[in-house]
Amino acid sequence: MSQHQNQFLTKDVVILGGGMVGAATAIGLAQLGLSVALVEAFEPKAFSPEQPLDLRVSAISVASEKLLERLGALEAIASMRQVAYKGLETWEMEGFITQFHSDQIGATHLGHIVENRVIQLALWQACKGYDNLQLICPAKVSQFERIDNGIKLHLDNQQIIETRLLVGADGANSQVRQWAGIGITGWDYAQSAMLINIETELPEQDVTWQQFTPKGPRSLLPLPGNNASLVWYDDANRIAQLSSLNSTALAEQIKQVFPQRLDRSFKVINHGCFKLTRRHAQRYYDDNLVILGDAAHTINPLAGQGVNLGFKDVAALISCFEEAIKQQQSWWTNELLAKYQASRYRDNQLMMTTMDLFYASFSNDLLPLKLLRNSALKVANIDSPIKRQVLKYAMGL
Numbered sequence: 200m201s202q203h204q205n206q207f208l209t210k211d212v213v214i215l216g217g218g219m220v221g222a223a224t225a226i227g228l229a230q231l232g233l234s235v236a237l238v239e240a241f242e243p244k245a246f247s248p249e250q251p252l253d254l255r256v257s258a259i260s261v262a263s264e265k266l267l268e269r270l271g272a273l274e275a276i277a278s279m280r281q282v283a284y285k286g287l288e289t290w291e292m293e294g295f296i297t298q299f300h301s302d303q304i305g306a307t308h309l310g311h312i313v314e315n316r317v318i319q320l321a322l323w324q325a326c327k328g329y330d331n332l333q334l335i336c337p338a339k340v341s342q343f344e345r346i347d348n349g350i351k352l353h354l355d356n357q358q359i360i361e362t363r364l365l366v367g368a369d370g371a372n373s374q375v376r377q378w379a380g381i382g383i384t385g386w387d388y389a390q391s392a393m394l395i396n397i398e399t400e401l402p403e404q405d406v407t408w409q410q411f412t413p414k415g416p417r418s419l420l421p422l423p424g425n426n427a428s429l430v431w432y433d434d435a436n437r438i439a440q441l442s443s444l445n446s447t448a449l450a451e452q453i454k455q456v457f458p459q460r461l462d463r464s465f466k467v468i469n470h471g472c473f474k475l476t477r478r479h480a481q482r483y484y485d486d487n488l489v490i491l492g493d494a495a496h497t498i499n500p501l502a503g504q505g506v507n508l509g510f511k512d513v514a515a516l517i518s519c520f521e522e523a524i525k526q527q528q529s530w531w532t533n534e535l536l537a538k539y540q541a542s543r544y545r546d547n548q549l550m551m552t553t554m555d556l557f558y559a560s561f562s563n564d565l566l567p568l569k570l571l572r573n574s575a576l577k578v579a580n581i582d583s584p585i586k587r588q589v590l591k592y593a594m595g596l
């Protein structure tokens with residue numbers, strides 16, 4: 200994939216991290232006519248339909264789909280693998296359920312479940328359509344250096360790139376964020392998550408559901424064909440213990456704790472576990488540098504909003520730059536980066552805090568609290584303008 204011949208490059212923008220967020224940013228900025236280099240450490244494995252489904256999947260909101268369409272990646276995703284979901288259901292005690300359906304707001308669907316790698320591959324394919332976008336992979340930065348009006352990057356493949364703007368889309372442990380000395384606030388949640396791909400007897404469903412328990416939610420996301428992704432949140436020790444089980448023993452444990460609506464005739468295909476961490480960068484920019492996606496924030500994934508927030512960052516950054524370029528103003532100034540930060544910081548904070556409120560209020564077995572939150576779920580199920588508004592918010596509209 201590496202397309203480098205020149206050892207010394209000058210680019211308007213260098214993006215470190217070619218994951219979903221970095222690749223989307225690269226295309227968006229290339230569409231504005233800027234010269235862009237996208238630097239990624241690892242090339243994603245090419246897609247083939249026979250491959251088993253990856254564990255890392257995302258529930259992509261309608262707003263994210265609109266961005267992916269604008270960037271020219273949506274068709275390629277559809278040509279690989281995805282599944283639309285129309286319903287979203289959540290409950291703790293049986294009989295106190297909140298159900299959302301796309302019909303309630305006259306939409307065709309609420310979003311799609313897609314493997315992260317499929318989204319990344321579709322974006323990489325779209326990158327090839329731009330002469331002003333250079334993908335450099337595999338490569339990492341071995342040294343960052345400040346120069347007049349920009350940043351100089353020394354890559355571990357001996358290339359040197361000078362740029363006006365460095366974009367950190369290099370994930371939760373962002374090297375760019377750390378080099379810039381941007382602090383974070385955050386903590387590790389007591390819970391971990393286990394992702395389990397199962398093969399089901401019945402073909403794909405179109406509802407994603409989640410049952411809250413004091414130990415953490417138990418969720419199902421439909422996957423293409425006779426497949427689904429289960430997410431089991433629990434305390435870290437329990438998840439570590441489950442990880443050591445073979446597929447048959449794990450299936451038995453799932454049958455004991457997952458709600459009855461999960462068809463019992465499933466087979467465990469693959470599983471993996473993830474620590475849950477909340478991190479929020481104290482600011483999103485520095486001189487000639489900006490961060491976005493997981494480099495700027497990681498959120499409790501219980502409502503599957505992580506990459507959707509990242510895509511909102513991408514859309515906001517593109518829109519700020521587009522406006523500046525239209526007005527023939529400089530697009531790399533701190534003033535403009537501050538505008539980007541202002542457009543995203545509070546929204547990201549709000550979503551993170553909402554997830555934490557859910558996490559805290561459901562991680563408690565006190566009876567009065569349990570009755571209160573279950574009554575709230577029942578009330579929330581009544582069709583009302585507020586419910587429709589919540590649904591639109593979940594869709595990113």
Ligand SMILES: Cc1cc2nc3c(=O)[nH]c(=O)nc-3n(C[C@H](O)[C@H](O)[C@H](O)COP(=O)(O)OP(=O)(O)OC[C@H]3O[C@@H](n4cnc5c(N)ncnc54)[C@H](O)[C@@H]3O)c2cc1C
Nearest residue numbers: 216218219220240257258369370492493503504505506507
């Ligand atoms: C258990 C779990 C379930 C989740 N479920 C959902 C969901 O349903 N919906 C949702 O929206 N989100 C979900 N998320 C969150 C989502 O996966 C992340 O928000 C998303 O992957 C962030 O994308 P990103 O591109 O910002 O970062 P990443 O995906 O981390 O990509 C960063 C990229 O940068 C590269 N990189 C890193 N460092 C360097 C370097 N120094 N040099 C070169 N390259 C580098 C990496 O190789 C990688 O390709 C979930 C997360 C977890 C943990």
